Amino acid sequence: MFALSRRPRTAHTTLILALATALPSAAPAQELSRNAQELYVQLCAACHGRNLEGGSGGSLLEGGWFNAAGDDTQLEKIITQGLPEAGMPGFGDALDAPRVRALAVYLRERFVRAQERGTTFHRPAENVTVRSEAAAFRTETVVEGLNIPWSLAFLPGTSDMLIAERDGRLLLVRDGKLQPEPIAGTPRVVARGQGGLMVVQPHPDYAAPGNGWLYLAFSDPGPGDTTMTAIVRGRIRDGRWTDEQQIYRAAPEHYTRAGHHFGVRLVFDQGYLFFGIGDRGQQHEAQDLGRPNGKMHRIHDDGRIPDDNPFVGRPGALPTIWSYGHRNPQGIVARPGTTGESLQIWLTEHGPRGGDELNLVQRGANFGWPVVTHGINYSGTPVSAETSRPGMVDPVVFWTPSIAVCGLEFYTGDRFPGWKNNLFVGGLRQEEVRRVVLEGDRVKSQEVIFRGIGRVRTIHQGPDGLLYVGLETPGRVIRLVPAE
């Protein structure tokens, strides 16, 4: 019981207790757990079975309650109001809104996992052809023996490919062969937790005379064992990193000892550079415009700050911010054919437990974290009762359970005509690549094209029109090639 019970009951506390039971959701019911699974056991297992397999109430693993579009309104209504005709009691008096929300996420996780247990996923290999919905393919290994590759880049106008490993090594693959020595003199990175060398990416005009710029994003060491996302650019000459310029570095007071949620991935458009920084584990700071974490940023590609950014001139706001309320941006890509005013940046970001999101970034917009979310804490306790709020942008789609979204790429090549303009979403924990078909700005359909051959960190279309995938376990780069 809560501290209240140890004090003698005064008229005042009795009144509060009476109110709490009389008014649905007026106050959290202290004797109930905040952990979703424990709540389920406390309140639901007696009728629906400890494993949701059913009892006097039906199984919740096959129920009509599941809404594939992700709308939990009906489910939350069943939990609060019950189904009196069918003998299901309502729990609106006992449960506050965050707990109802946590139960909904828990049921959704269990339901999807149960559905998937009966499903087999494709596992492509050199000699295993996958016949997916819109193309047949197999995989080829391009480079193996890598130590956690986090990013790869094709250098325009050459056959060279660069691979960034988490521990900070920048590797060159020339004519299909991994060169034994890493590029010398790259910045020191803090390879700890989710930090390391996160991005290598060429400037879009890399091949133009005098350009040759390569951008690196990484966890930068700060004072007293702290780190923060930073971006530099430089050139490679004779196997060495040279001409380094600082492009983005946060103020020292924004460095933290947290080892997670660095965000990053870069989009270039018309001389601008967009990138994301995760909340660095400080959820509420994603709503604080005075802090760089939990934001998408826009700067010039040489690091200058544009004077037409949405929060320029607002007291206390950082002028680099483009949008906010992000938890941990991971995949960031421009939609092919959009630029300038029409530019569409698509963004995948990690939710907490459940609630991974695909977002369409909008200038100055608030994406809601942690005020609204479709997920719960890893411990099973609620983050928020709300999944949506006026003035905050909803995700285009969300995933519960989380797939741990990571790499993201639009396919525009000719080798897989059936995949043209589809979005490919990688998953770390689910070890999957998902093909997302868009219709306008909405998701029309999704297909998991394979699962279970390694944590998918990064996905890129190569100059040959094939899709290259960086896998962490074991560290390698594969490509998908058309098969008969």
Ligand code: HEC
């Ligand atoms: C006293 C028994 C009882 C308890 C306790 C109970 N339920 Fe139910 N529940 C039922 C019955 C009976 C039905 C209607 C028949 C069916 O679908 O099983 C039902 C239906 C449902 C449905 C709709 C199923 C569908 O397929 O449409 C959901 C969702 C649900 N319950 C969730 C819960 C949750 C969550 C809890 C715990 C907070 C809970 N129930 C607690 C008896 C119970």
